[in-house]
Amino acid sequence: MIYWTIARQFVLITHIVPVLSALAVWICLSCGLIIGSIFKLTLICGGTGTRGSAVGVAKGFVGLGSGVYACIFQALQTTGESALDFLPVIAFFFIVCTTLPASILLPTKDKADTCIIKSESTPLHFRTMYVSLLLLGTVIVGTSLIELLNENDTSEGRRERDYKKVLMILAIWLGPIASLLFLPRQQEGHLLMNSESIPVANNIHNDEILPPDEALRTEGEKKALLSKHQQSYMPKASFVEEPKDLNLLQMLQTPSAWLMLWTTSILVGSGTYKTNNMGEMVDSLGFPKAVTPATIALFSVAQALARVVTGVVSEATLNWRNVHSCCVHYGIPRPFHLLVASSIAVLAHLLLAFSTSQVWFVLASTISGISFGMVWPLMVLIVGEIFGVTNHGQNYMFYDGFSKAVGTIFLSGYVAGTVYEEHAEPDDPLTCYGTACFQKTHLLVAAFALTGAAASLALQFTSRHAYMRINEIHTP
Secondary structure (H helix, E strand, O other), X not given: OHHHHHHOOOOOOOXXXXXXXXXXXXXXXXXXHHXXXXXXXXHHHOOOOOHHHHHHHXXXXXXXXXXXXXXXXXHHOOOOOOHHHHHHHHHHHHHHHHHHHHHHHOOOHHHHHOOOOOOOOOHHHHHHHHHHHHHHHXXXXXXXXXXXXXXXXXXXXXXXXXXXXXXXXXXXXXXXXXXXXXXXXXXXXXXXXXXXXXXXXXXXXXXXXXXXXXXXXXXXXXXXXXXXXXXXXXXXXXHHHOOXXXXXXXXXXXXXXXXXXXXXXXXXXXXXXXXXXXXXHHHHOOOOOOHHHHHXXXXXXXXXXXXXXXXXXHHHHHOXXXXXXXXXXXXXXXXXXXXXXXXXXXXXXXXXXXXXXXXXXXXHHHHHHHHHHHHHHHHHHHXXXXXXXXXXXXXXXXXXXXXXXXXXXXXXXXXXXXXXXXXXXXXXOOOOOOOHHHHXXXXXXXXXXXXXXXXXXXXXXXXXXXXXXXXXXXXX
């Protein structure tokens, strides 16, 4: 709200740019604190076999957030209204949908650090979130395509606020999330047995397992709540029993940290480069302006879908018993999926480098959204699995912030800006037409993504001991 009052000059100050910059940094920090704490809680208190899905769903909502806000803003904006006037709406959602629920529902730090690992989620919880994400993605894509088809009509006449559309989006967005509070949950001691591995609600060794009746009589002690027969379907230990818990400085002294940082910075930078320069790419290729929001919408939906699918698939493949992959006894370690994401980025930017038609441009942009989306849940999960969960908040936020800052500044700012200026019009350095405006940048991004793929292979080797421990923990 302070940013809005100053930007709209309701409050006059002398040095407006530094003040707005400082406020923007503060907003980013506050969002980062919330994101870091939520994902740490997800890793600590999530069930084995469901952490990847939970992180993927959460990252999916984060990925669709910008598209949802764009649709709400589009429905509320009237002719001639400034985009800055949407900031109070964002502030309202931040308080009602984030601050208040977090202060009421989330455990304190002391309780989180001593959390007994148990999973209360059921398949119904995840299906509810998948339906919400699917409907949100449909609304975003549909809205963008309608705007694209009605490009000439939307520019004529006066636009009125569409409150019905806003209410529909809010119902699809917040309704399923609120319903999670009322859906049946798994009860401690009566965990549902299915094909997914579910963690033991304790912190013991396998030879300390007692029958259920004796375990219940010794409540309060660190004993198993399930029988030996049930234990055969379950991992021997919980996620937080990983012996390696590194703080930020200790983490940065390991080769794995720098290999992962290189890969994630390239993948994140390649995505932000695409979104930051989407309008200029469309203009340089001579496409209609309405292609820009439509392509951004498809990019947003693709990366949100990739976040969800990557979380689910990486969790499932991590526990495969009949697959012997690089450097581990069985299963596919999560760094392998960074290799997949890097390979997809190479393909996408090679297609973008030589795209001259709208179809290929939109298709390649959508593919690039997949590689961009894959990195986010992998970043959360790999940091926790390799470097531990005790300091997961600060470790993850280092990767989140560093990859955004360095990747965006280097690829989107320096590389793309330099190439664009080289091919700009002689009399107008801010205007460029033709495939050459971004072709070299796409090729450079593809080359960097290749090095990211090599770094991902190396990360599989340097992190092999962490995933061997996970193999042992998950071995029945």
